[in-house]
Amino acid sequence: MKEKKSNFSGSIGFVLAAAGSAVGVGNIWRFPYLCAKDGGGLFLIVYLALVLSFGFVLLTTDIAIGRHTKQNALKAFGTLNSKWKFLGYLTFLVPALIMTYYSVIGGWITKYFCTYLVSDGSILSQDSYFTSFITSKVSPIVFMLLFLALTAWVVYRGVEKGIEKFSRFIMPGLILLILGIAIFSLTLSYTDANGTVRTGLQGLKVYLYPDFSSLTVKRFLGVLLDAMSQLFFSLSVSMGIMVTYxxxxxxxxxxxxxxNQIEIFDTGVAFLAGMMIIPAVFVFLGTDGMASGPSLIFISLPKVFASMGAIGRIIAIAFFLMMGFAALTSCVSVMETLVANCMEIFHKSRQKMCAVIGIYSLVTAVLICLGYNILYFEVKLPNGTVAQLLDIMDYISNSFLMPFISLLTSILIGWVVGPKLIIDEVERNGEHFKRAKLYCFMIRYVVPVVMLILFLVSTGII
Structure with a gap:
């Protein structure tokens, strides 16, 4: 089989690029919220167990399929078994949907970063600011364009000169920023109007201490499903990205x-994100300050930064720079997957396909931006939540397609192709695959059952 011309220069370049894909805004705005909601340390224990079992299985499967076939996701599954080429088309849909809105969120981050650069950012802490910003007709599109242009530039430069070189620079910076802010959060203290003193270390206890009070089977299943859904957000599995990389x-x-290094990178960043956000929010807003999703980053945290006084602006600049790094590395991996697949479909150069995908991303992202004003509507999703355009794209890609793709992939590898193919790929150079037996058991018996349950729950069937 002909070797692909594009390659990472070595293991370090691959690990940093893959970790950059995995470390995205989902780690930073979703992980802390779920942790605070699901009993602190209890969620951490469950999540870590899933990373070491499900996460390792799904990540190993995607990466090994990619290297074994030397094909991008669109053709890789058909290469393994011609009757399963449809699975490649399903994986292509996920990044195609994610790309419609990820640059929009990146634009929001860019807006906040620029605002803190040129002002004290006090306007950002107002309750109505975020809503007024995303519902405006021009500003979100302008900042989305800036973010999308930078993403396209990195992908345009290629695998080694673009993605790898960019990741080697960005990832260490991201880690240093998040670590620095996390340490700073632990030093915070605040006395409220009632004279109650709250400290960052108390917030750390809220974060780490497992809350087993009123633990029931139903509550535990809720924590398990939250942790599993976070795993998809966190590791970039079942969306073709890791197959392509x-x-x-x-x-x-x-x-x-x-x-193993990718797992450590990703889980470590998610853990530090919780240590960075939960103590800070606890100090200034108490236990009720943890909001879900974008509200945490764009509404709750600006209030925290405003409460810090003069140093709050400096911390806010560092925070949104770090958020920008995380969003950019993930968005680059999504666009790269689309570009790489389209290069194989149409047999065109990277530059031409990058232009085509860039135009697609621009048009769809503008539609997502307009979904908050001109194109605004609400629908009730099968899982019971009320959603508009961005939420619909997110639901279809993350809650519907990704568990379904994981289910089908586990059946393909576990029962059709056989797990030996993956094990042999991991052991290609004589390295011993220490978790081979666990992998075989998980991919054949556990992953299909759990993915089916997760799919049925997320779609509202059960």
Missing amino acids: GSYVKDDVDLNKSI
């Missing part, structure tokens, strides 16, 4: 070691 990995790279 795996196809760029050279044969002499130790996959076993690289996958």
Whole structure:
């Protein structure tokens, strides 16, 4: 089989690029909220267990399929078994849907970062500011364009000169920023109007201490489903990204070691995100301050920064710079997957396909922006939540397609192709796959059952 011309230069470049894809805004605005909602340390324990079991299985499968076939996701599954090529088309849909709104969120982050750069940012802490911003007709589109242009530029430069070089610079910076802000959060203290003193260390206890009070089977299942859904957000699995990145990995790279490093990177950043946000929000807003999704980043945290006084602006600039790094590395991986697949479909150059995907991303992102004003509507999703355009795209990609794709992939590898193919790929260079037995058991018996349950729950069937 002909070797692909585009490759990561080595294991470090691959790990940083893959970790950059995995570390996105989902880690930072979703992980802390779920942790606060689901009993602090209880969620952490469940999530860590899932990372070491399900996360490792799904990540190993995607990356090994990519390297074994030297194909992007669109053709990789058909290469394994011609009757399963439809699975490649399903995986292509996920990044195609995610790309419609990810640059919009990146634009929001860019707006907040720029506002803190040129002002004290006090306007951002007002209750109505975020709503007035996203419902305006021009400003969200302008900042989305800035973010999308930078994303397209990185992808345009290619795998080694673009994605890898960018990740080598951005990822260490992201880690240093998030670590610095997390440490600073632990030093905070605040006395409210009632004279109650709240400290960052008390917030850390809220974050780490497992809350087993009123633990029931129903509550535990809720925590389990939250942690599992976060796993998809966190590891970029079942969306073709890791298959595509795996196809760029050279044969002499130790996959076993690289996958372990990606797991550590991603889980470590998610943990630090919780340590960064939960203590800070607890100090200034109490236990009721944790909001879900964008509200946490764009409404709750600006209030926290405003309460810090003069240093709050500096911390806010560092925070939104870090958020921008996280969003950019993830958006680059999504666009790269689309570009790489389209290069194989149409047999055109990277530059031409990057232009085409860029135009697609621009048009669809503008529609998402207009979904908050001119095109605004609400529908009730099968899982019971009320959604508008961005939420619909997110639901279809993350709650519907990704569990379904994981279910089908586990059946393909576990029962059709056989797990030995993946194990042999991991052990290609003679390295021992220590978790091979666990992998076989999980991919054949556990993953299909759990993915089916998660799919049925997320679609409202059960």
